[in-house]
Amino acid sequence: MGIELIDVNDAAAVEQLLDVRLAAHQADEPDNPAPCRVHFRVSVAQPSDDEEIRFFGVRADDRVVGYAALHFPIKDNLHFAYADVFVHPEHRRQGLGRSLVEHVKTVTRDAGRKNINIDVVGVWENGPKRFEGGRALLESCGFKVALTSVNRHAxxxxxxxxxxxxxxxxxxxxxxxxxxxxxxxxxxxxxxxxxxxxxxxxxxxxxxxxxxxxxxxxxxxxxxxxxxxxxxxxxxxxxxxxxxxxxxxxxxxxxxxxxxxxxxxxxxxxxxxxxxxxxxxxxxxxxxxxxxxxxxxxxxxxxxxxxxxxxxxxxxxxxxxxxxxxxxxxxxxxxxx
Ligand SMILES: CC(C)(COP(=O)(O)OP(=O)(O)OC[C@H]1O[C@@H](n2cnc3c(N)ncnc32)[C@H](O)[C@@H]1OP(=O)(O)O)[C@@H](O)C(=O)NCCC(=O)NCCS
The missing domain is CATH 3.40.630.30 (Gcn5-related N-acetyltransferase (GNAT))
Incomplete structure (x- = not known):
C-alpha cells in the first residue's frame, strides 16, 4: 500500500480525509467537541499563506483510510514542520500509521528542515480514558515529549x-x-x-x-x-x-x-x-x-x-x-x- 500526495482539489478525497478525522475523534475522544466540518473543508481549500501544507494519504479499496497533514511555516520558524496523523479506526494496526509518520519525517528532512512536531491527545491524571497507541508509535519513531499541555473545560x-x-x-x-x-x-x-x-x-x-x-x-x-x-x-x-x-x-x-x-x-x-x-x-x-x-x-x-x-x-x-x-x-x- 503506497503513500500518495492528495490533490486538495479532489473533493471526494477531501471528504474521505474528513471521514477519517471524524471517525478517529469518535473512537479516541468522543466526549471532546468534534472537529468542525466547515472549518476542515475551508482550511483544506484555502490554506493560510503563512504556511505550505501537504496532505499524504493511504488507501484501502480506493478510499483514503489514513492521512498525514504536513505543515511548513514559511514566514518564520523555517527550521521546523508539524504534522497531524490519523488512521481510520477500522484500519489500524496494519502499519499505516507508522508508514505515514516515517514518510513525513523523510519529507521534512528532504525539505531542509531540522525538527518535526506531532501532537497527540492522552490521559491526564484521573481524566477520561484516551487512546495511548499514538504515543507508543511516536516514541518508537524517535519522537520525545517536548511540551505537555493540559486541556481544561469550563x-x-x-x-x-x-x-x-x-x-x-x-x-x-x-x-x-x-x-x-x-x-x-x-x-x-x-x-x-x-x-x-x-x-x-x-x-x-x-x-x-x-x-x-x-x-x-x-x-x-x-x-x-x-x-x-x-x-x-x-x-x-x-x-x-x-x-x-x-x-x-x-x-x-x-x-x-x-x-x-x-x-x-x-x-x-x-x-x-x-x-x-x-x-x-x-x-x-x-x-x-x-x-x-x-x-x-x-x-x-x-x-x-x-x-x-x-x-x-x-x-x-x-x-x-x-x-x-x-x-x-x-x-x-x-x-x-
Ligand atoms: C496513532 C495512529 C496514527 C496509529 O495508526 P496505525 O495504522 O494503527 O499504526 P501502526 O499499525 O503503524 O502501528 C504502529 C505502532 O503504534 C503503536 N500502536 C498502535 N496502536 C496501538 C495500540 N492500540 N496499543 C498500543 N500500541 C499501539 C505500536 O507501537 C505500533 O507498533 P507495532 O504494531 O509494531 O506494535 C492511529 O491509531 C490514530 O489515528 N490514532 C489517533 C490519532 C493520533 O493519535 N495521532 C497522533 C499520533 S501519530
Missing amino acids: DITALDPAEEQRLLDESLAKSAEYETIAWHHRVPEELLPPLAQLNSIFLSQAPLGDLALEEEKLDADRMRKSGERSIARGIEVMGVVARRKGSTELAATSVIGVPTEPGDVGHQWITLVDPAHRGHRLGMRVKVENLRQLRVVRPKVTRICTDNADSNAHMIAINEALGFKAVDALYEYQADV
Whole structure:
C-alpha cells in the first residue's frame, strides 16, 4: 500500500480525509467537541499563506483510510514542520500509521528542515480514558515529549455570578489606570499594529518546554488576513484588549473563537499580558470581560475549552478560578530529523 500526495482539489478525497478525522475523534475522544466540518473543508481549500501544507494519504479499496497533514511555516520558524496523523479506526494496526509518520519525517528532512512536531491527545491524571497507541508509535519513531499541555473545560453556566463579579472587581481595582476595548468578528484597523506587536512576543512568553520555536514576525497585514481566515472557516471570533489610559500600545489581549460546529462550544485562544504590565490582574480582567461579551453574542455557548502548558502556573490559576477543570493532555512530541 503506497503513500500518495492528495490533490486538495479532489473533493471526494477531501471528504474521505474528513471521514477519517471524524471517525478517529469518535473512537479516541468522543466526549471532546468534534472537529468542525466547515472549518476542515475551508482550511483544506484555502490554506493560510503563512504556511505550505501537504496532505499524504493511504488507501484501502480506493478510499483514503489514513492521512498525514504536513505543515511548513514559511514566514518564520523555517527550521521546523508539524504534522497531524490519523488512521481510520477500522484500519489500524496494519502499519499505516507508522508508514505515514516515517514518510513525513523523510519529507521534512528532504525539505531542509531540522525538527518535526506531532501532537497527540492522552490521559491526564484521573481524566477520561484516551487512546495511548499514538504515543507508543511516536516514541518508537524517535519522537520525545517536548511540551505537555493540559486541556481544561469550563461549564460557563455553572460559574457563580457573585464570584465572577468579585474576580472582576478585584481586577478592576488593581488595573484602574487601564482601559479595555472589546471587539467582535474583526479587530478594528487601528488596533491591528499594536496587537501584532503584542502577539509577536507570545512564543517567547508562553512556556514552551523543549519545543524549538522562535517568535513569530507578525504585522498588521498578517493579523488582518488571519482574522479573515477565521471568518471564512466559520469561526465567530471576539476579544478584549487592554491599554494604559492615554497610550496606544496594548498591554493585554484575550480571544475566544466559536466554530460553526458543534455550536455550543467556544475555544479560549491566546491570552497574553505584556511583561511590562504584569501584576495588575489584567489577565483576569480581559478574560472575564470577554466571557461576558461571549454570553451576549453567543448565548448558546455553554462550554469553553482551553489548553495551557502544565508549567504555566499563573494562567492555570486564573482558569481554575473561572471554573476550568482538567480533562486530558496534549503531548507535543518533537523529533530531530
Ligand atoms: C496513532 C495512529 C496514527 C496509529 O495508526 P496505525 O495504522 O494503527 O499504526 P501502526 O499499525 O503503524 O502501528 C504502529 C505502532 O503504534 C503503536 N500502536 C498502535 N496502536 C496501538 C495500540 N492500540 N496499543 C498500543 N500500541 C499501539 C505500536 O507501537 C505500533 O507498533 P507495532 O504494531 O509494531 O506494535 C492511529 O491509531 C490514530 O489515528 N490514532 C489517533 C490519532 C493520533 O493519535 N495521532 C497522533 C499520533 S501519530
